[in-house]
Amino acid sequence: MGRADLHIHSIYSLDGTDTIRELLEQAAYHDNLDVIAITDHDEIRGSLEAVELAPGYGIDAIPGMEVTTLEGHILALFIEQNLPPRRPLIETLIRIGEMGGMVIIPHPNSPLANSLHNGDILRAATHPDASKVLVGLEVFTGCLVVNSHTAPLRGLAQQLRLCEISASDAHVKELVGSGLVRFTGLSAKDLKKALLQRQVTPIIRFNPSGTRVIASWTRQTLHRRRNIFDYLRQVSAFRAEQSRRNRRI
Ligand SMILES: [Zn+2]
């Protein structure tokens, strides 16, 4: 059985703290994962870098990103190009379908993140085209300080015939694998098949306390960004490039 964490942020997210190599090392050597997806906010570069480097660590990476739609975040997997952010949910889902991708809904209903709510999810799940790309609902998010919705979310996933996904949403490498799924096989290709057949099992390995999540994120962020002016320069260059690129899409 393979083990995968499908929701991880890198330094390309700006609120992430680790390079792709650091995350691969953590996933492969410390967490014993077989497949990961780097899902940065509205940015695909980190995941493409991971796809290229992952075989060197003996694991697979899935290309994708966490897209900000007008309604909230979605995880687009198995896509290789950036999607424009802040577009309507249904339009974005259809576009992901055209690109051959699939979608997991992260941290549904959570007030702690920019989340889709039940109404948005039902609208997408009953839309004739958009529903085709939906494969999973994140019922447990390792890095959320509060995970009180797991039981009702599992019911909703079953009702909508979506995979119940457990994933970390890690923004620091120590929390990679704090949520994960198991599937038959070991590769990204095997996992794709398992998602399509609704045959993945959510594993809630441990629940890091909110204090631990906040403490590790703050420590890593301060460590990385000791020079705040360098950091602000980096953020503004990054944002300018992102908006230039989004205008071109
Ligand atoms: Zn999110």
Ligand SMILES: [Zn+2]
């Ligand atoms: Zn996320």
